[in-house]
Amino acid sequence: MAATVAMPVAVAAVALTAGLAVATFVKAFGVGFLAKPRSEAAMAAHESPSTMLAGMGVAGLACVVLALWPAGILPAVRAAVGEAAVSGEVTLRLTHVTGALSPLLLTLGLVVALVVVAGVVRLAATRRARREARLWDCGGGPMSARMEYTATSFAEPLQRVFDDVVQPELDVDVSHHEESRYLVRAVAYRRKVPDRIERRLYGPVLDMIAAWGRAGRGLAPGSVHRYLGYGFYAVCGLLILLTVTR
Amino acid sequence: MSALGVVGGVVQPVLIVAGSPLLVGLMRQVRARLEGRAGAGVAQPWRDLRKLMRKEQITPRGTSEVFRLAPLVLVATTLVVAVVAPFVTTDSALDPAADLFAVVALLALGAVALALAGLDTGTAFGGMGASREMTILALVEPTLLVAIFALSVRVGSTNLGAIVSSTLDDPARVISPVSLLAAVALILVIIAETGRLPVDNPSTHLELTMVHEAMVLEYAGPDLALVELASAMRLSVFLGLLANLFLPWGIAATATPVALLVGILALVVKVGVLGVLLAAGEVFVAKLRLFRVPELLAGSFLLALLAVAASFFLV
Amino acid sequence: MSESLYVQLLYLACGALLLTAVLVLWLRELVVIIRMFALQGAALAALVGVLAAHENSGELWAVAVGVLVLRAGVLPYLLRRTLAGAGEARRETSPLVNVASSLLAAAALTLLAYAVSQPLVALAPSAATQAIPVGVTVVLIGFFVLVTRRRALSQLVGFLLMDNGITAVGFLTTIGVGLVVELGVSLDVLLAVLVLQILTTRMRETFGDTDLDELRELRD
Numbered sequence: 217m218a219a220t221v222a223m224p225v226a227v228a229a230v231a232l233t234a235g236l237a238v239a240t241f242v243k244a245f246g247v248g249f250l251a252k253p254r255s256e257a258a259m260a261a262h263e264s265p266s267t268m269l270a271g272m273g274v275a276g277l278a279c280v281v282l283a284l285w286p287a288g289i290l291p292a293v294r295a296a297v298g299e300a301a302v303s304g305e306v307t308l309r310l311t312h313v314t315g316a317l318s319p320l321l322l323t324l325g326l327v328v329a330l331v332v333v334a335g336v337v338r339l340a341a342t343r344r345a346r347r348e349a350r351l352w353d354c355g356g357g358p359m360s361a362r363m364e365y366t367a368t369s370f371a372e373p374l375q376r377v378f379d380d381v382v383q384p385e386l387d388v389d390v391s392h393h394e395e396s397r398y399l400v401r402a403v404a405y406r407r408k409v410p411d412r413i414e415r416r417l418y419g420p421v422l423d424m425i426a427a428w429g430r431a432g433r434g435l436a437p438g439s440v441h442r443y444l445g446y447g448f449y450a451v452c453g454l455l456i457l458l459t460v461t462r
Numbered sequence: 463m464s465a466l467g468v469v470g471g472v473v474q475p476v477l478i479v480a481g482s483p484l485l486v487g488l489m490r491q492v493r494a495r496l497e498g499r500a501g502a503g504v505a506q507p508w509r510d511l512r513k514l515m516r517k518e519q520i521t522p523r524g525t526s527e528v529f530r531l532a533p534l535v536l537v538a539t540t541l542v543v544a545v546v547a548p549f550v551t552t553d554s555a556l557d558p559a560a561d562l563f564a565v566v567a568l569l570a571l572g573a574v575a576l577a578l579a580g581l582d583t584g585t586a587f588g589g590m591g592a593s594r595e596m597t598i599l600a601l602v603e604p605t606l607l608v609a610i611f612a613l614s615v616r617v618g619s620t621n622l623g624a625i626v627s628s629t630l631d632d633p634a635r636v637i638s639p640v641s642l643l644a645a646v647a648l649i650l651v652i653i654a655e656t657g658r659l660p661v662d663n664p665s666t667h668l669e670l671t672m673v674h675e676a677m678v679l680e681y682a683g684p685d686l687a688l689v690e691l692a693s694a695m696r697l698s699v700f701l702g703l704l705a706n707l708f709l710p711w712g713i714a715a716t717a718t719p720v721a722l723l724v725g726i727l728a729l730v731v732k733v734g735v736l737g738v739l740l741a742a743g744e745v746f747v748a749k750l751r752l753f754r755v756p757e758l759l760a761g762s763f764l765l766a767l768l769a770v771a772a773s774f775f776l777v
Numbered sequence: 778m779s780e781s782l783y784v785q786l787l788y789l790a791c792g793a794l795l796l797t798a799v800l801v802l803w804l805r806e807l808v809v810i811i812r813m814f815a816l817q818g819a820a821l822a823a824l825v826g827v828l829a830a831h832e833n834s835g836e837l838w839a840v841a842v843g844v845l846v847l848r849a850g851v852l853p854y855l856l857r858r859t860l861a862g863a864g865e866a867r868r869e870t871s872p873l874v875n876v877a878s879s880l881l882a883a884a885a886l887t888l889l890a891y892a893v894s895q896p897l898v899a900l901a902p903s904a905a906t907q908a909i910p911v912g913v914t915v916v917l918i919g920f921f922v923l924v925t926r927r928r929a930l931s932q933l934v935g936f937l938l939m940d941n942g943i944t945a946v947g948f949l950t951t952i953g954v955g956l957v958v959e960l961g962v963s964l965d966v967l968l969a970v971l972v973l974q975i976l977t978t979r980m981r982e983t984f985g986d987t988d989l990d991e992l993r994e995l996r997d
Binding site for chain 2: 799
C-alpha cells in the first residue's frame with residue numbers, strides 16, 4: 217500500500233522538478249551567456265587561451281557522449297544496483313514496463329528535421345542578404361544593458377508562485393533627491409532566497425548543540441580534583457543503584 | 463519499423479504542416495463571425511506566411527546565432543513530433559521517439575529555444591516574454607507529464623501509440639475517472655501551453671499582457687513566418703494528441719489506403735471540431751491576470767495528480 | 778448491464794464526484810460553486826442509479842430519484858435563494874488558505890483518504906468498495922472547505938459536500954442503507970440547510986456581512 221501512495225507523490229515530485237529544471241537552465245544560460253555586458257569588466261571580457269578551453273571541452277564532450285549513448289556506462293552502474301532497470305545499446309528499454317527511449321535516434325531525427333527545414337526555407341525565402349536593423353526600443357533611443365531583464369527579474373514570477381514555500385526576503389531602498397521628496401534618485405531592489413532547511417532545521421540543531429556545549433563548560437573548569445571527583449561519584453552512584461535494584 | 467509507421471511518418475507531417483495554418487484561420491474565422499465581423503477567410507494565415515517568406519531577412523543588432531537558430535529548432539522539434547506521435551496511424555516511424563517523455567521533451571525544447579532567443583535580443587520585451595513563458599512552462603510541463611503518465615499506467619507502457627491502440631481495443635476506458643480527470647487537466651494545460659485565452663491572448667500587442675508575442679517581437683520576414691508556422695503546428699499537435707488520447711476512433715491501424723484515408727479524415731474532423739470549440743469558448747472569456755495563471759495551473763496539476771492516484775487506486 | 782460496463786460507469790460517477798468537489802475548492806464565484814454542488818448531486822444520483830441497475834432493486838431506484846431531487850434540485854435552489862438575498866457578497870474573496878495551497882492540500886487529503894480506507898476495502902474487495910477512497914476524499918475536501926472558507930454560504934456548501942461524501946461511502950460499502958435511513962438523513966440535511974439559511978440571513982441583518990469571522994465579536 218505504501219508503494220501505491222508513494223507512487224503518485226514521486227511522479228508529481230519528479231515532474232515538478234523537471235519543469236523547474238527547464239526554467240533554471242534557461243535562466244542560467246540565457247542570462248549568463250546571452251545578456252549584454254552590464255559592467256566595464258564584462259564588456260572587456262575575452263576568450264581564455266585554448267589550453268584552458270581544452271579541459272572544459274573534454275568535460276563537455278563527455279557530457280555529450282553520455283547524453284547520446286547512456287548505455288556506455290550501464291555496465292559500470294549495473295554492478296552497484298544489482299539488477300539493471302534498462303537494457304539495450306542504442307535504444308534503451310525499461311525492464312519492468314514497456315517503454316523505450318533512444319537519445320541517439322531522437323537527436324538524429326532532430327538534426328535531419330533541422331536540415332530539412334533549413335533547406336526548405338532557403339528554397340522558399342528570398343535570396344537577398346540578411347540586413348542588420350535596430351532593435352525595437354519604442355522610439356526611446358538605443359536600449360542600455362540596464363533595461364534588460366536580470367536573473368532576479370527573470371525568476372521573479374516563478375518565485376512569486378512558490379512564495380509560500382521559499383519565502384524570499386525582499387528589500388527595497390528608495391533614495392530621494394534632497395531638493396524634493398517627489399524626485400526619486402535611485403531604487404535599490406534586493407531579493408534573496410534563504411535556505412529554509414538551513415534556517416529551520418540546521419539552525420535550531422546547531423543552537424542546541426552550542427547551548428549544550430556552554431552548559432558543559434561549567435562542568436569542566438580545569439580542576440583535576442573535580443574530574444577525579446566525577447569518576448568517584450559515578451562509581452559510587454552506580455554501586456548504590458546496583459544495591460537498590462538487586 | 464512497419465509499413466504503417468513509415469506511411470504515417472510521411473503523411474502526418476505533410477498533413478500537419480499544410481493543415482495547421484488552416485486550423486488557425488478556421489479558429490480566427492469562427493471568432494470573427496461570433497463577434498459580428500466578416501473575418502479574413504480560412505486561408506489568410508497561409509497568405510500571411512507567403513507574404514512573410516518573400517520579405518528580406520532581418521538581423522537585429524546585438525543578436526547571436528541563438529536568435530537565428532531558434533525558429534528552425536522550433537519548427538524542427540514540432541516536425542519530429544508530427545512524424546512520430548500517433549495522429550493518423552497507430553504505428554510510429556521512429557518507435558522509440560514516440561515515447562511520452564520524448565514527445566513532451568521535444569515540445570519543451572522548442573519552447574526553450576524560443577525563450578533563449580527572447581533573452582538573446584537583450585531587450586526588456588524579450589526578457590519579459592521569456593520570463594513569463596518559462597514561468598508558465600515550468601508549471602505546464604509537470605501537468606502534461608503527469609496527465610499522460612496517468613493514461614499510461616493502466617497500459618503499462620509509456621509509448622503513445624500503445625496507449626492509443628489500447629483505448630481502441632477497450633473503448634470503455636474512455637469513460638473511466640482516470641480519463642475524465644486527465645482530460646480536464648490536459649485541456650487546461652494545452653490552453654496554457656499554446657498561448658490561448660484565458661492564459662495568453664494570441665492577438666494582443668499590449669505590453670502588460672503579452673507572453674508569447676513579447677518573445678517573438680524582434681522577428682521579421684522568413685524567421686517570423688517560421689515562428690508563426692511553428693506555433694500553428696504546435697496547436698494542431700496538441701489538439702491532435704488530445705483527440706487521439708481520448709477519442710482515438712478512426713485512426714488507421716492497418717496500412718490500407720481506405721484506413722489511411724479514414725485516419726486522415728478523422729484527424730481533420732476531430733482537430734477541426736476541437737479548434738472550433740476552443741475558438742468559440744475564447745469569445746466568452748477574458749484574459750486572466752498573470753498571477754492568477756499559476757492558480758489555474760495548480761488546479762490542473764491537482765487534477766492530473768488525482769488521475770494518477772485514481773489509476774493506481776481504482777484498479 | 779455487463780459487469781465491465783457497470784464498473785466503468787460506477788467509476789465514472791465517482792470521478793465526476795471527485796472532480797466537482799475539487800472544482801468547489803478551486804472556484805471563487807459563489808453562483809458557480811452552487812452549480813458545481815448541483816452537478817455533484819447529479820453525479821451522486823447517477824452513482825446510486827448505477828448501483829440500482831446492477832442490483833436490479835426498485836428501492837434503490839427510488840432512492841436515486843430522491844437523491845437527484847434533493848441534492849441536485851431542492852438544496853441548490855435553497856442555496857441560490859440565499860445567495861440572491863445576499864446582495865454584494867457574491868465571491869469567496871479571501872479564503873483563509875489561498876486557492877493554490879488548498880488545491881495542494883486536496884492532493885494530500887486524497888492520498889490520506891486512500892491510506893485510511895484501505896482496511897475498509899480489504900474487508901470486502903469488490904468494484905464498489907474499491908471506490909470508497911473517493912467518497913472519503915469528498916468528505917475530507919468538504920471538511921477542508923468548511924474550515925478554510927469565510928463566507929457562510931461556501932461553508933454551507935462545504936458541509937453539504939461532506940454529507941454527499943458520507944452518503945457516497947454509505948452506498949459504496951453497503952449497497953444502500955435502506956430507504957428509511959436514507960430518508961431520515963436527507964430530512965436531517967434539509968433541516969440543517971434551512972436552519973443555516975436563517976442563520977445567514979440573521980447574520981447579514983446584524984453585521985451586514987456573512988463573514989463568519991465577525992462572529993468572534995459575540996465573545997466580547
